[in-house]
Amino acid sequence: MRRQSRLRDFLSNERAVSEEFTSLPALSVIMIGFTLFFVLFANVYTSHALRVESLEKYQTANFLLTKLTHPDSLFIRPGGSIDFPLLQSEEGMVYVQSVRDEYQAAGINFTVRVCWSTHSYDFPEELSSRLGDQVAVSISASIYLNEAQTMPGTLTIITWSDVA
DSSP states (O other), rough: HHHHHHHHHHHOOOOOOOOOGGGHHHHHHHHHHHHHHHHHHHHOOOHHHHHHHHHHHHHHHHHHHHHSSSSSTTTOTTTTTTEEHHHHHHHHHHHHHHHHHHHTTTTTEEEEEEEEEEEEEESSSSOOOTOEEEEEEEEEEEEEEESSOOOEEEEEEEEOOOOO
């Protein structure tokens, strides 16, 4: 009988230490784990969004390069050479500016850069050094200079977005 009284005393004793506070360290570890998980998840999401945005910029620049080097383009000669004198002329500048104006409505600016050996020319104007995030896409092409000279070079499209 004595054994039952000890058990009954143990169960009915209200002076014991509460067991509620021993779960607080475990709960804090779980909450820290959830917090780290959500911070990591948010970081991955923002990183993915930035990479998709960067990819879209490169695709836009590549589309512009494809459009400007299409055989029907004003300054592309038969055979795919870039007619540099025509590009430098008033007619070439107006053509590049008209294409540029089409894309400025969407907030996209670009400059065409033609390079060969040690020469480099930007159309319609040189780039400002205060521009922000720029994307460049290049293609190797032959540059027609005159009847006697055609040089190997590159045509580069440099794009940037206007920040409002």
